[in-house]
Amino acid sequence: MPSDATPPAHAPRLALIHTGGTIASRPSPDGRGLTPQTPPALPGLEQVEVTEAQPFSLPSPHMTPAHMGQLAALIRELAPTHDGVVVTHGTDTLEETAFALHLMLDVKVPVVLTGSMRHAEEISWDGPANLLDAAHVALHPHSPGRGPLVVIGGDIFDARTVTKIHTTAVDAFGGYPGPIGRIDREGHVPRLHYFAMPEPRATYHPAHLQARVEILYAYAGWTGEGYAEAAARADGLVIAALGTGNLPAELLPLIQGTDKPVVIATRTHAGPVLPVYGYAGGGATLVEAGAIPASFLNAHKARLLLLILLGQGLTREQIQTVFERDEF
């Protein structure tokens, strides 16, 4: 239990949901590399009642929106009888699951996602410490009301802004403007500090998560290769555009000719998409052509928001309003 927590009337109850990832991985017996095998054990929380569940065991590149929906349903089921929920997850798509849960969950108890960058047989195995930190954060009395959180390397991030920033470092997560809290240990005693309270946000209840939303990645010299095919088969597109949301001139007529929602995010790692440039393909011309700026969301989070809004049956205009008003 956190040292500064008000003692609850009963032993704290933690739901621990395992989904796979490196935190559950080891070298596979066939010698062909790491695979998820055994979920990590939660060390050192003797007075906590832990309920464990493992709806699936996947490397996180195999996660789909359907798995995220399944996870959201399981958390809704477990939340009323628990004081906090921890989800162990692969780090590659952890931010996507965290954001999908942020959009779809309105449970009262904290939901904390964690993972590891090293597997259980490595000397720098970071799984147990991350898991213990996540459990402390999930049960801490200051954690409710902040939306799903991500805890890695002692940093606490909100699901809207967190992103994976390094392929191998143990401190693999960051994002703009950065952590909203920090958990450290003084001896065995956890010390938790929050720096920020994320604003309450809208919750969405999509009827399905099957909308097809594809991401296209812009580059110098792109003349629209792949755009027409993607626009024909998808229900909506997200473009990881340049800078504040600009594209080569050739993209402008293609976007003008698309009646499906086209969301413009940026491939730059921080900052908003703003319609400031008026040259052909500049952000102002794309918005005039009907494109929707993604605000501060990266392309893969903008994709999940669009997919969820389409699954809820929103029109292009309603979708535009959600993005414009930051209702996420």
Ligand SMILES: NC(=O)C[C@H](N)C(=O)O
């Ligand atoms: N560190 C990790 O968890 C990476 C792994 N490939 C995964 O996302 O499942």
